[in-house]
Each structure stands twice: as C-alpha cells, then as structure tokens.
Amino acid sequence: MSSPTDDDSTTTWSHAAPKRHPARTWIRRITLGVVIVALIAGGICWHLMRDLESGIATSHALPSHAPRPRDGSTNILLMGLDSRKDQNGQDLPPAILKQLHAGHSDIGGYNTNTLILLHVPNDGSKATGISIPRDDYVERPGFGHGKIKEAYGLAKAREEEKLRQAGETDEIRLEREGREAGRRAEIQTVEDFLKVPIDHFAEVNLAGFYDLANALGGVEVCLKHPVKDRYSGAGFPAGHQTLNGAQALAFVRQRHGLPNGDLDRTRRQQAFLSSVMYKLRNEGVFSTLSRLTDLINASKKDLVIDAGWDLLSFVRQASSLSGGNVEFHTLPIAGFATRNGQSVNLVDPDAVHSFVQRALSASPKETGHREPLPTVDVRNGTGKDGLARSTAEALGAKGYQQGRIGNAEHQNATVVHFGPNGRAEAEQLARLLGGAAVESDGTVKTGRLSVVLGGDFTLPAALRGSVDKASPAAKPLPQGLSGKGIPCVD
Numbered sequence: 174m175s176s177p178t179d180d181d182s183t184t185t186w187s188h189a190a191p192k193r194h195p196a197r198t199w200i201r202r203i204t205l206g207v208v209i210v211a212l213i214a215g216g217i218c219w220h221l222m223r224d225l226e227s228g229i230a231t232s233h234a235l236p237s238h239a240p241r242p243r244d245g246s247t248n249i250l251l252m253g254l255d256s257r258k259d260q261n262g263q264d265l266p267p268a269i270l271k272q273l274h275a276g277h278s279d280i281g282g283y284n285t286n287t288l289i290l291l292h293v294p295n296d297g298s299k300a301t302g303i304s305i306p307r308d309d310y311v312e313r314p315g316f317g318h319g320k321i322k323e324a325y326g327l328a329k330a331r332e333e334e335k336l337r338q339a340g341e342t343d344e345i346r347l348e349r350e351g352r353e354a355g356r357r358a359e360i361q362t363v364e365d366f367l368k369v370p371i372d373h374f375a376e377v378n379l380a381g382f383y384d385l386a387n388a389l390g391g392v393e394v395c396l397k398h399p400v401k402d403r404y405s406g407a408g409f410p411a412g413h414q415t416l417n418g419a420q421a422l423a424f425v426r427q428r429h430g431l432p433n434g435d436l437d438r439t440r441r442q443q444a445f446l447s448s449v450m451y452k453l454r455n456e457g458v459f460s461t462l463s464r465l466t467d468l469i470n471a472s473k474k475d476l477v478i479d480a481g482w483d484l485l486s487f488v489r490q491a492s493s494l495s496g497g498n499v500e501f502h503t504l505p506i507a508g509f510a511t512r513n514g515q516s517v518n519l520v521d522p523d524a525v526h527s528f529v530q531r532a533l534s535a536s537p538k539e540t541g542h543r544e545p546l547p548t549v550d551v552r553n554g555t556g557k558d559g560l561a562r563s564t565a566e567a568l569g570a571k572g573y574q575q576g577r578i579g580n581a582e583h584q585n586a587t588v589v590h591f592g593p594n595g596r597a598e599a600e601q602l603a604r605l606l607g608g609a610a611v612e613s614d615g616t617v618k619t620g621r622l623s624v625v626l627g628g629d630f631t632l633p634a635a636l637r638g639s640v641d642k643a644s645p646a647a648k649p650l651p652q653g654l655s656g657k658g659i660p661c662v663d
Contacts, residue, residue: 229473229478230478231478232352233479234360234374235481236360236361246292247373248292248373249290249291249371249373249374249375250291250359250360250363250375252288252325252356253286253376253377253382254285255285255322262344284320284322284323285325285359286322287307289304289305290367290369290529291303292533300500301499301501302443303501303503304443305367306518307435308321308435308515309366309504309506310519311362312362312365313327314361314362320517325355325356325358327358332353360374366525368529369529373479378475385475386422387418388468391416391421392421392448393415393416393451393659394415394416394441394444395413395660395661398663400427402429405426405428425438425442427441431663432663433663436506437662437663440503440663443503444659448659502532505520505525506518547595547602548575549576549624551565551568551577551578551626552578552626554580554584555583555630560632564606564632567636571636581626583628584627585628586609586628587607587609587624587625588627590612591613592614592615593619595617606630
C-alpha cells in the first residue's frame with residue numbers, strides 16, 4: 174500500500190501528460206537554488222568547473238532577446254519539475270523513489286512547482302531571489318489563464334501530441350522535444366508575468382534535490398515549533414537540526430498544519446537556501462575533494478541549463494552569492510479563489526510589476542558598491558552568558574557574515590585576530606567593537622576574522638542600535654540558531 178500523500182488540486186491536459194501526483198514536488202524549488210549556489214561558489218577549481226560545464230545537459234529552449242540589460246546584470250529562472258522521471262523520461266529507480274517517499278514514477282507530472290527568479294548584479298553587490306508562488310493565476314501564452322506552474326506540462330503534452338500525429342514514435346525524441354516546448358512556454362509565461370527578460374535558466378527534477386542535499390552531507394534548518402505530518406513524512410522537534418536528503422525533502426514539502434500552507438513552504442525554501450549557502454562557504458565543502466566531486470556528479474546527472482550559459486564567466490561575475498549574499502522575496506498575492514475547480518492565487522499584475530521593479534532596483538547608484546564584509550567568529554572570554562551570541566547577531570545586522578560562536582578561556586581585553594591581508598578589516602571591526610586590539614593570527618583564513626571578547630567588553634551603543642533598528646530580515650532570529658543567519662520557520 175502506498176503511503177499517504179500531500180494532496181494538491183488536479184490538473185488535466187492532453188494524452189501525453191501523466192497523471193498529477195501530490196504537491197510534495199514543491200521541493201524542486203530548493204534544488205535549483207542549491208545547484209546554482211554550488212555552481213557559483215568561489216572555491217571550485219578550474220579543471221573541475223570545466224568537467225562540470227562539459228557534463229551538464231543543455232537546452233536550446235531559451236529564446237534570444239534584445240536589448241539585454243545594459244548594466245551587465247543577469248536574470249536566471251530556476252525551475253523545478255514535478256517529475257519522477259530522469260532527463261530521458263525514464264522512471265527513476267525504485268530505491269530512490271522509496272527514499273523520497275514520492276510514490277510510483279508514473280504518477281509524477283510536469284508542473285514547475287519551483288519558480289525562482291535570481292537577479293545577479295554585475296558589480297558584486299547583493300543578489301535578489303524572487304519566489305513565484307506556483308498557484309498564481311496568470312495568462313499563459315497559447316493556453317489562456319491558469320496556474321503559472323502548468324505552462325510547462327501543457328506545452329509539453331501539446332508538442333508530443335503534434336509529433337505523434339506526424340508519425341513520430343521515438344519516445345526519447347518525444348520526451349526531448351516535449352520538454353523543450355515546455356521550457357519555452359514556462360520561460361515566456363514568466364517573462365510576460367514579471368515584465369523582465371530571462372537571460373539563463375536551470376531545471377532539475379525530484380531526484381536532483383535528494384542527490385544534492387546528500388552530497389552536502391546534510392543541511393541545518395530551524396523550526397519554531399515541533400512538527401509531525403503524515404502526508405509529507407515530516408517529524409521534527411523544535412529548534413535547529415541537521416537533515417539528510419530524505420529528511421530535507423519532508424521539511425520543505427510539508428504544507429499541512431502550517432499557518433499559511435503553501436506560502437509557508439516558500440519561506441522554508443528560502444531558509445533552506447540560506448543554510449546551504451552558509452555551509453558552502455564556511456564548512457569546507459569546496460576543500461573536500463570527495464564531497465565536491467559528489468556535488469558535481471549530482472549536478473551533471475540531474476541538471477539542465479540553457480546552451481548559451483558560460484558558467485566560468487558567471488562564476489567570476491557572481492562569486493558573492495557563495496557568501497549567502499542574497500536577499501529573498503516572495504511575490505505578493507491579492508487573495509484566493511476557485512477557478513475551473515482549482516484553488517488559485519489571485520494576483521494584481523500592476524502590483525506584481527511594481528514589486529519586482531522595487532526588488533530589483535537596489536542598484537549601485539542607490540546603495541553604493543562595497544565588497545562583502547568578512548565572516549566573523551565570536552568567542553566569549555568574559556564569563557558573561559550570551560554575550561558572544563548577542564555580539565554576533567549585532568554584527569550580522571551590520572552586514573557581517575556570521576561565523577562560529579563559542580566560549581574561550583577568560584581574558585581581560587578584547588582582541589580581533591586576522592589572517593592574510595586582513596589587517597584593515599580587523600581594524601575597522603575593532604573600532605566598531607569600541608576600540609579592541611588587533612593581532613595577526615596564521616590560523617585565521619582569508620575572508621574571516623576571529624574575535625575573543627575580554628572582561629572589559631560591553632556591547633557598544635552603536636551595535637545595540639543596529640539590532641533595534643534592523644529590518645525584519647536582519648533582526649535576531651526567533652529561537653536563536655547558532656548565529657548562522659538561518660531563519661527559524663513554522
């Protein structure tokens with residue numbers, strides 16, 4: 174007997190499309206973000222990037238557009254398929270489906286349950302991720318109004334039916350041409366909806382998330398409350414914890430029992446991405462050859478990108494993303510309704526366009542260009558409980574990447590330790606901390622600083638104010654979570 178499923182509204186289309194399965198395939202929205210972060214993280218050596226670039230499947234579905242943005246920014250559409258098939262339309266191995274609690278491979282569909290626009294500026298400043306709720310009711314070119322996630326599957330089915338009527342019987346070609354049509358339709362639908370051009374895209378299926386999450390050796394998340402959901406298989410305590418691939422799948426697919434249902438799953442996605450970015454930068458993934466190889470092999474197996482994407486150039490453009498330097502947003506909705514028997518999100522196109530333009534307008538003209546601030550480890554040598562955590566949170570509100578938090582042997586004075594070429598950054602941080610000493614330390618890596626708080630330390634007023642006045646995304650996170658910038662979610 175199959176396990177309970179996370180039910181979703183049913184979509185009906187023509188002969189070629191398989192029957193829809195539950196909404197647990199929401200998860201692919203995370204996978205795509207994980208894949209892109211893996212591609213742009215700064216520690217990948219050249220020959221491995223070449224190997225990755227030559228091994229990833231490519232698509233010619235992306236149409237050419239003119240003009241492109243003159244500021245050199247890049248818009249990437251991340252798409253995750255509701256599919257239990259591989260890139261050739263073959264069933265995923267039963268062992269994988271069992272691990273994913275995903276049911277049989279013949280019940281997956283081709284909805285894009287993941288849609289994220291990733292806007293990457295050319296100057297190294299903060300990138301922007303915009304999640305598009307999968308049930309937004311929009312105009313789909315050639316198919317009328319409906320859920321935005323359905324454009325891919327509808328176009329795929331129509332193209333396959335057209336080829337069959339023309340006498341085509343090669344199932345691999347039918348799958349390949351059908352998916353190309355689906356990609357074109359989904360890209361066009363998103364461009365028309367958001368009024369922005371798509372420069373590149375990445376697509377992944379259900380197995381991709383599982384493979385990538387395991388390749389990372391587990392990912393840390395945080396829950397405000399304990400959860401137990403028989404539909405998704407989620408059963409986790411409150412607080413922070415490290416999840417393997419199968420557990421992470423349950424974490425991000427749960428919607429039953431969440432205050433805002435599907436929209437809360439979007440927040441889980443964004444929290445998960447924040448955790449992945451932290452791990453890629455700070456926990457040695459790219460200095461561990463076996464783990465890096467696993468990550469690259471998973472990308473080669475599960476990922477499809479557009480043929481015109483020069484990944485090596487993109488790495489140079491977008492290296493700041495590996496530090497978690499991404500601000501996430503979710504498109505607003507105007508309400509809920511039922512259309513053609515389906516529950517949908519109503520949208521106000523003018524409000525959506527304004528929202529997107531505001532989200533993408535944090536340009537160097539407005540914010541000024543600055544290099545990403547270093548990661549700061551904070552250890553408490555004062556004997557006062559909680560001072561390292563509150564200091565780390567205050568520095569995070571100032572834009573520093575939050576590193577490790579711990580205790581140290583008691584010392585009288587506060588010291589900022591720096592590594593190669595880090596003196597200027599250490600002196601800047603020392604001033605912010607109220608006049609700490611600085612010392613060179615060969616164990617501190619480039620791009621990091623290490624602070625040991627001494628008995629003379631109190632949190633300066635300027636830092637206390639930064640916490641009080643921080644935006645909701647920058648304020649101390651509910652229920653803590655080890656200072657890594659990973660938000661606790663429902």
